[in-house]
Structure formats: C-alpha cells, structure tokens
Amino acid sequence: MAERVRVLLVDDEAPARSLLREYLGAHEGIEVIGESANGFEAVKAIAEQRPDLVFLDVQMPKLDGFEVLELVAPEPGAPAVIFCTAYDEYALRAFEVHAVDYLLKPFGRERLAEALGRARERLALAAARAQGAAPPANPVPGTLAAAARGQGRFAERLVVRDGAQVHVIPAEQVDYVEAQDDYVAIHEGGRSHLKHQTLAELAEALDPERFVRIHRSYVVNVDRIARVELLAKDQRVVFLRDGRQLPVSRSGHERLREQWS
Amino acid sequence: MHPLLARPARLLLVVAIAALFGVPLAWILKLLGPRPWAAALAFAVPLQIISGFIVLSAWWVCRRHPISGPGAWRAVAVQLGAALQTTSIRTALGTFWALALDRWLYAGLSRADMYRDLFVMFVTGIPIYLLSAGGHYLFLAFEASHEAERRVLETQVGAREAELRALRAQLNPHFLFNSLNSINALVGSDPEGARRMCEGLGDFLRRTLALGARDEVTLGEELALVERYLGIEQVRFGDRLRVERAVDPDAAVCRVPPLLLQPLVENAIKHGIQDCVAGGVIRIEAKRAGGSLRLVVENPVDPDAPARRGEGVGLANVQRRLEVFGARESQLSASREGDTFRVLLMLPAVADGALAEASRG
Numbered sequence: 001m002a003e004r005v006r007v008l009l010v011d012d013e014a015p016a017r018s019l020l021r022e023y024l025g026a027h028e029g030i031e032v033i034g035e036s037a038n039g040f041e042a043v044k045a046i047a048e049q050r051p052d053l054v055f056l057d058v059q060m061p062k063l064d065g066f067e068v069l070e071l072v073a074p075e076p077g078a079p080a081v082i083f084c085t086a087y088d089e090y091a092l093r094a095f096e097v098h099a100v101d102y103l104l105k106p107f108g109r110e111r112l113a114e115a116l117g118r119a120r121e122r123l124a125l126a127a128a129r130a131q132g133a134a135p136p137a138n139p140v141p142g143t144l145a146a147a148a149r150g151q152g153r154f155a156e157r158l159v160v161r162d163g164a165q166v167h168v169i170p171a172e173q174v175d176y177v178e179a180q181d182d183y184v185a186i187h188e189g190g191r192s193h194l195k196h197q198t199l200a201e202l203a204e205a206l207d208p209e210r211f212v213r214i215h216r217s218y219v220v221n222v223d224r225i226a227r228v229e230l231l232a233k234d235q236r237v238v239f240l241r242d243g244r245q246l247p248v249s250r251s252g253h254e255r256l257r258e259q260w261s
Numbered sequence: 262m263h264p265l266l267a268r269p270a271r272l273l274l275v276v277a278i279a280a281l282f283g284v285p286l287a288w289i290l291k292l293l294g295p296r297p298w299a300a301a302l303a304f305a306v307p308l309q310i311i312s313g314f315i316v317l318s319a320w321w322v323c324r325r326h327p328i329s330g331p332g333a334w335r336a337v338a339v340q341l342g343a344a345l346q347t348t349s350i351r352t353a354l355g356t357f358w359a360l361a362l363d364r365w366l367y368a369g370l371s372r373a374d375m376y377r378d379l380f381v382m383f384v385t386g387i388p389i390y391l392l393s394a395g396g397h398y399l400f401l402a403f404e405a406s407h408e409a410e411r412r413v414l415e416t417q418v419g420a421r422e423a424e425l426r427a428l429r430a431q432l433n434p435h436f437l438f439n440s441l442n443s444i445n446a447l448v449g450s451d452p453e454g455a456r457r458m459c460e461g462l463g464d465f466l467r468r469t470l471a472l473g474a475r476d477e478v479t480l481g482e483e484l485a486l487v488e489r490y491l492g493i494e495q496v497r498f499g500d501r502l503r504v505e506r507a508v509d510p511d512a513a514v515c516r517v518p519p520l521l522l523q524p525l526v527e528n529a530i531k532h533g534i535q536d537c538v539a540g541g542v543i544r545i546e547a548k549r550a551g552g553s554l555r556l557v558v559e560n561p562v563d564p565d566a567p568a569r570r571g572e573g574v575g576l577a578n579v580q581r582r583l584e585v586f587g588a589r590e591s592q593l594s595a596s597r598e599g600d601t602f603r604v605l606l607m608l609p610a611v612a613d614g615a616l617a618e619a620s621r622g
Contacts, residue, residue, distance in 0.1 A: 012535065013439070013497045019446035038538045061538045062565060086438035105442035157565070168565045 005123065008051035009035045010042040011084065012060045020055055023112045039063025044164040046072045051079050053119050058085040063159060063166065066148035069097055071161040074141050074196050080122045082115050093147040098139045142201035154207040158186060160193040167193055172210065175224045176246060177202055179217040212259050214238055214252035222259060263320045279313025280306050282389065289381060294374040308358055312351045312386065316393035319343065323397040340394050348386025355382040433527065443496050458496055465489040472519040477586065479613045480547055481513035483522050487545070490523055494530055501540025502530065512547040514612045515554045518586035521579060525558040525604050528575045533560030533602060554610040559603045576604070583608065
C-alpha cells in the first residue's frame with residue numbers, strides 16, 4: 001500500500017492512546033496525526049484534520065463515540081472508524097453505523113493488525129468509488145442518531161455541530177423543532193441549531209411523553225405550550241410561553257388532545 | 262382456637278348456615294308428624310344452631326387424626342365414634358328442648374311423636390357431623406398446601422440472599438478489562454509500572470474477595486480497599502483523578518458492612534471523573550459525630566452529561582447492604598448541588614471491640 005493512512009486516536013485514557021500509538025508504530029504507511037481525549041476534541045480534530053481512519057473509544061467526556069460519529073459521519077470524506085472499548089454491548093450498534101471493526105480491550109498486536117487490514121480495504125474501496133461516479137455510501141443520519149441513543153431509548157440530549165463547534169442540548173431544553181428540507185432547526189432558548197436529519201427521524205428519537213408532532217413541519221415540547229387557539233374552522237395555532245405561534249394541523253391537534261386526556 | 266370462632270363475622274356465618282340446616286329438618290319432622298310450620302321450626306332451628314357449634318369440634322379431631330397416611334382407617338373409626346358422640350349430645354339437648362317446648366307452647370304432640378322426633382334427630386346428626394369433618398379435612402389440606410408454598414417462597418428468598426452475597430463479591434468486569442488494557446500499555450513504555458499495576462490489581466482482587474466473604478469489616482479495612490482501587494484507576498485517568506481524604510482515626514475503627522464505600526467511589530469515577538474533560542476531585546470523608554458514623558463521597562459532575570442509566574442501581578445495592586447489615590437507623594442520601602454529586606451515609610458508630618481495645622492499650 002503506497003498511500004499513507006492518516007490516523008486519529010480518540011480515547012480519554014492516556015495509556016490506551018499510548019498503546020495504540022505503540023502498536024501502530026510497527027506498521028508501514030500509518031501516520032498518527034493526533035490524539036483526542038474527549039468527544040469535543042475528536043469532532044474538532046476530525047473536521048479540521050480530516051483523518052482517513054479514527055480509533056474511537058465509546059465512553060468519553062462530553063460526547064460518547066457514537067455521538068461523535070453522528071456528527072461527523074454524514075459528511076462526504078468521513079473517516080473510517082474502528083471502535084476500541086472494554087464494553088462488548090455496543091458491537092451491534094457499531095456495525096449499524098458501518099464501523100470497520102470493533103476492538104475489545106485489552107487487545108493484542110495481531111488483533112489490531114487485522115482491524116488495520118480491514119480499514120485499508122475499506123479505504124481503498126472508498127477511494128475507488130470516489131474516482132468513479134458513485135460517491136461512497138455514508139450511513140444515513142437517522143441510523144447514526146438511533147445508534148447514538150441506543151435501542152429502545154429516547155434521546156436525553158441532542159448533539160449538533162456548527163463547523164468545528166459542537167452543541168449539546170438536553171432534550172428537555174428544546175422548545176420546538178422545525179423541518180427545513182433535509183435539515184431540522186432545533187429551537188432552544190431563543191437559539192436555533194441546524195442539524196442534518198429529517199423531522200420524522202428526530203421525532204422518533206424524542207420522548208413522546210414530552211414531544212408531540214403538531215404539524216407536518218413542527219414537533220413541540222408540550223411543556224412550552226401556553227394555549228391552543230382556534231383561528232378559523234379547523235385552523236388552530238399553538239401559543240408557546242414565549243409568545244411564539246406555531247401552526248397545528250388537524251391530526252396534530254388530535255395528538256395533542258390524546259396527550260392531554 | 263377454631264378459626265371460625267376467631268372473628269364475630271365468621272361466628273355469624275356459622276349461625277346462619279346452621280339455622281338454614283334447621284329448615285329441612287323441620288320439614289322432615291312435619292312430614293313424619295304433621296304440625297304447624299312454626300312449631301316445627303321452633304324446635305329444629307335453635308337445635309341446629311347449637312348442633313352447628315357442636316360439630317365444629319371436628320376441627321380438633323381432624324387435626325389429631327389426619328385422613329392421609331398409615332393412620333387413615335383409625336381416623337375413620339375415630340370420626341365415626343365422634344359422630345355418634347356428637348349426635349348423642351344433640352339428641353340429649355333435643356330431649357330437653359322438646360320437653361321445654363311442650364310445656365311452654367303446647368304443640369299437641371304425643372309421646373310417640375316425640376320419640377320419633379328424637380330418633381330423627383339422632384340419625385340426622387351423624388351425616389351432619391361427617392359433613393363437618395369432611396369440610397375440616399378440606400380446609401386443613403388447603404392450609405397445608407399454603408404453608409408448603411410459603412416455605413418454598415422462603416427458601417427462594419434465602420437463595421436470593423445467597424446470590425446477592427455472591428454478587429457483591431463479584432467485580433465489575435469492565436474495570437478489569439480497562440485495567441488489563443492499561444497494563445498492556447505499560448508493558449511497552451514502563452515495564453516497572455506494569456509490574457506495579459499487576460501487583461496492585463492482584464492485591465485489590467484478593468482484598469475484595471476476602472472482605473466480601475465477611476459480614477462486617479472495619480471502616481479502615483474498607484478504606485484500604487478503596488485506596489487500592491484508586492491506585493489502579495490513577496493509572497488510567499492520570500491527573501484527571503485527584504482524591505481528597507478526611508478520615509478521623511476514631512472513625513476508622515467503626516464496623517461497617519463490607520464493600521460499602523468501594524462501589525460509591527467506583528460510581529464517583531464512572532459518573533463523575535470519566536465524564537469530565539479535566540477530571541476533578543473525589544472527596545472521601547469519614548467522621549464520628551456522637552453515636553453516628555458519617556461517611557461522605559463527593560464527585561464532580563459534568564453539566565452536559567445526561568443522567569446515566571444504572572446510576573441508581575449502585576446506590577440501591579449500598580442501601581440493601583446497609584439493611585442486611587441490620588443498621589436500622591442508618592440512612593443513605595444522594596444529592597446534587599451545582600456540579601457536585603454527593604452521597605451521604607449515616608450509620609451507628611459501633612467500634613470494633615478488639616481494635617478499640619488495641620488502640621486504647
């Protein structure tokens with residue numbers, strides 16, 4: 001393999017990073033371009049340095065490994081990912097998000113070499129695809145988000161990225177979410193954040209006890225609703241506590257009534 | 262005491278059922294010797310009520326002579342004897358009652374009618390007693406099966422307790438995996454450190470098993486275990502893990518359930534230090550205040566971190582351990598103030614006798 005593989009190491013434990021560095025040192029054509037000790041740093045490093053391959057821990061401060069991936073993977077040229085963790089319960093989720101491999105700590109040189117081999121194959125394939133017409137297949141944002149929150153759970157926080165900056169929004173702080181083409185605008189305390197996801201996917205992730213889809217384009221936090229007003233026949237609006245008005249469709253009104261009954 | 266006599270409501274039920282039995286009896290008497298309904302009922306109903314109480318004696322007979330097993334035939338004979346006895350008493354009482362009724366409200370019955378009535382009383386008394394005996398046997402069988410069920414349940418609870426004991430001796434496997442990974446890393450860069458860590462891990466495991474097998478330990482022993490634990494985690498977290506200790510010497514000799522603090526410190530790392538970019542300080546405090554032992558474990562929390570699932574499990578386990586320890590006055594409370602999570606344990610301060618003496622001498 002003539003091409004150099006640029007690698008980022010993400011783990012909050014220094015010994016774990018130094019182990020990877022040592023193991024990788026024995027491989028030709030591998031360049032470790034940096035180390036990150038938490039989720040924020042990882043997102044920033046991936047956005048700015050564009051590594052080909054990331055060794056990613058799962059449990060880290062700020063953002064866990066899946067949340068990091070949720071923020072960086074939908075982009076073209078997203079890195080290949082090898083998860084490294086002591087927990088075997090994330091393996092299924094890891095492959096749902098197209099992880100190259102899943103290393104269980106503690107692991108040896110041979111196991112790492114095997115994972116590296118797979119990563120090189122994946123990268124070669126992606127490069128070949130990029131030369132042709134078909135762009136490399138990234139995992140869909142909805143799948144990434146679902147993997148990030150875990151099966152059968154509702155999101156307790158939403159992560160959004162603005163360039164290299166990451167925002168973590170606790171779910172209960174969200175006022176409402178608005179659909180905007182392929183994006184959603186998450187409104188929270190007068191700010192709004194754009195995220196590459198459909199409203200349906202996001203609505204699925206949110207706790208239905210708290211969030212109701214009142215309209216094709218709106219999901220609202222029911223705690224923020226001050227009142228519902230009937231403007232004309234079958235035409236209602238929701239007034240939020242901050243005075244903002246959101247349209248309510250007929251089926252949205254049905255859902256609200258169910259919630260309150 | 263017969264269970265039916267234990268409560269007024271049940272007593273009333275016995276009276277009502279017995280009185281109902283009086284109606285067919287009155288009907289038979291009326292059929293054999295024509296008389297007004299009132300006269301027949303006046304004789305039969307009170308007598309049946311008294312008979313009702315007499316046949317409750319089957320309870321004691323049934324308990325003495327179970328119908329199953331080798332003594333079954335004997336039990337049948339005893340029951341038949343008891344039937345004859347109770348029906349004799351019933352007939353004797355019936356005689357007095359018939360005479361009294363005859364004197365007070367003349368029913369126009371001849372002597373022959375009266376003898377026939379008493380014969381009917383005697384004959385009907387036998388099946389009534391046997392019915393009662395059958396009912397009591399059923400009741401006793403029901404009760405026995407209930408008792409057996411209860412015992413099975415009790416055994417299950419006992420088994421669960423044993424399981425818990427095993428569980429608390431068990432270690433968090435992820436802690437082991439991560440520690441092994443750290444050793445793996447040290448082998449290359451710092452072989453001497455790797456050796457030290459192997460030693461520390463071995464020491465920690467041995468202590469955990471030894472303490473977990475005991476019913477109680479001194480706080481000093483528990484804190485020594487915690488120190489081993491922190492020593493291992495220090496390698497993983499480096500500068501991010503800082504520890505402050507405030508332990509009074511007279512607190513260290515108090516008796517506590519084993520593995521009481523270690524899970525709390527483990528939580529403090531898992532839900533505190535691990536979530537914080539720059540780490541933070543874990544504070545461990547142990548003080549004696551009068552008759553109480555006050556233990557505090559504090560850790561920083563990252564404001565962005567979501568409430569992690571499973572956080573309550575560790576606390577619930579500690580709570581349970583306190584209950585098993587038998588410290589009724591002990592309390593466990595967890596609170597969050599700003600970016601600090603704090604677990605407070607109050608338990609009665611009982612100094613370990615031998616240790617206290619040793620420290621005095």
